[in-house]
Amino acid sequence: METAAQEKKIRYDASQGPRILGPNDGKAVDLGSVGVRFMAWAEETGGGFSLVEHPIPPKTLVAPLHLHEREDEYSFVLEGRMGAKLGDDVVYAEVGDFAFKPRKQWHTFWNPDETPCRILEIISPGGFEHFFDELANLMAGEFDPEQMAKLGATYGHYFQPETIPELCAEHGLTHPMLEG
Numbered sequence: 001m002e003t004a005a006q007e008k009k010i011r012y013d014a015s016q017g018p019r020i021l022g023p024n025d026g027k028a029v030d031l032g033s034v035g036v037r038f039m040a041w042a043e044e045t046g047g048g049f050s051l052v053e054h055p056i057p058p059k060t061l062v063a064p065l066h067l068h069e070r071e072d073e074y075s076f077v078l079e080g081r082m083g084a085k086l087g088d089d090v091v092y093a094e095v096g097d098f099a100f101k102p103r104k105q106w107h108t109f110w111n112p113d114e115t116p117c118r119i120l121e122i123i124s125p126g127g128f129e130h131f132f133d134e135l136a137n138l139m140a141g142e143f144d145p146e147q148m149a150k151l152g153a154t155y156g157h158y159f160q161p162e163t164i165p166e167l168c169a170e171h172g173l174t175h176p177m178l179e180g
Contacts, residue, residue, distance in 0.1 A: 010044070011043065011045065031139065065160040069156030082109055131152070131157060
């Protein structure tokens, strides 16, 4: 079976006509603590960026503290509220807010409320969206934290899984790794 990372994707340009992605279009995967709907792949944007939508379940930590060596992330809140730890700061972004998560900064984010949260995540440069796609394939089998760390390192993405219990306790959250 071919993964999205292996599929032939091309840059969209005017010669292909208009491109509209409806609210239920695009590949979607569930990573347990967050969903990912792929809206624009790096190959489709000439590598400049990728765009994903992240629905975040209520009171859920998306990931442990982590760092991207190569990508900046920009989160635009569509629905609900997003909490984030950016370096030493904790911030909350409301609908219409735009949060910047620069490369080489330890960070994480979560849904602090009992209601749904949905964000658009712009990743620049593009390419990191393939991590989510490959992680979904990895999680289809038995979860192996070592494989996840190896996959992350391939993308210049590093985790501090030991921060999950503390972050969840501090912010009243849950995470699938605590339920195992």
